[in-house]
Amino acid sequence: MTQSVSAAIAAALLTGEPRDKVMQVRALARAWRKGTLAWDWAVPMPDRPAVPPGLQLLPPGQMPRRRKGGSEATRVALWHSLAHIEFMAIDLALDAAGRFGEAQGPDFVSDFLAVAADEAMHWSLIARKLRTLDSHYAALPAHDGLWEAADATKGDVAARLAVVPMVLEARGLDVTPAARDRIRASGDEGGARILQRILDDEIRHVAVGAKHFAQVAQRRGESYENYWEMLVRQHFHGTLKPPFNDSARQAAGLPRRVYVALA
Template sequence: MTACLRTLALQALTLCDPTQKCAQTLSLWETAGAGTLLLDPTRLIQAQAAQIPGRPAKPTLVPPKHLQRRAMNTAEGRAALIHALAHIEFNAINLALDAVWRFTDMPLDFYRDWLQVAKEEAYHFSLLRTHLQTLGFDYGDFDGHNSLWEMVEKTQSDVLARMALVPRTLEARGLDAAPPLKQKLSQAGDHAAAAILDIILRDEIGHVAIGNRWFQFLCDQRGLDIVVTFERLRQQYQAPTLRPPFNMEARKLAGFSDIELAYLNAETG
């Protein structure tokens, strides 16, 4: 029997070991590219909520306000920042795999797009973890927060809400945060980490663009206005408040329209 891509994505999602999850995600991407997997977008796949997502025992998850702040002029401070970024990327692997297995009745390109995102997030995580190890630390040595996954859980029943509030909202904040973070790392002399951020920003523009593409598709399909619908969903799901500064160049490259960018400025001005 031919294996189902969406079932295998769920299996990768439930893996707890980060190395295994990254390897399985890459293998799934390569196997899917070879055309040897069944992709059935109409099939309902059952999963045990307790197993989603698979994650290691460490890092300990705490509220964002309880995360300890460390000075960037220390090796531990830089490591804490790299760890925070790695934790975001690990969660991003999970959210992309979740989109592949969870949502039914989407075009085939939807599943291919999110499998590509999962593969690239696994690459980002591996880059950051390897660099963290050169600083004498490893993933799990610092605490982390669960805000990204919490929004994934909130939007599990509606693909429109997921596209609006995860890639277009939370991940888009990464486009805004990357330039100042890179500057901090460069000023601290960590040029290797700064170079990794260049790779992440390049790929994250594409990931947000994928979110924009499918949000537009779903709004068109349902006869909804993009700006009005986004604001409604943002309030309904209590998404984080959007705050400047915004990376307008990156957001435009990621597919935000001039109308949306003007609205963003008006709302936060």
């Protein structure tokens, strides 16, 4: 019996063991590309995805402060936080495809399953890096703020696109170059290459969100810029902090005039 796309996505979301999830996401994306998944949306998405065994999730305000400097513990904490971001990014992309795909259509599903596969690859690169530091994902606590944003926008695809790719992931475009440069300056060229690969891919991921947001806004008869600003003010409780990586944001389809009013 052919597996449905909704069942396959829900199963991946409910897989908490990281390497199992990565393999499942790769198989899911491959099956979708080959057209072997049934267009059936009977299986609902879980309220939240499974987490890795032993991972302690904390509210963002309770996370221990990461010390600056070049100590081994500081490096482990940095790569662990990046591993968590990428792991949650897998689930955010899967949830977008599974929660909104039926209404938004095959192009939307294709785009977000491809994003999920990229994020799984990013996680694998970082997990390998952690192993070189004699650590692993779930060795340290991680914050739960990313899924809070997903939960807050689960009722509206426009809100999800406005907040997750166009605010949270776009923030990665701003902060990743400085992290890459610090890592390179410390002599870790391999680590710098990992962050450069992530940055290159994230530009494309933000562009996916911006593209589909523009399509939703057009269908609803809304102004792209005004609608985005309204949804961000309504659903995002943080702040947009400069400096911005204007060139990367422009490449992702986010011109400066769109986000500078909220800074």
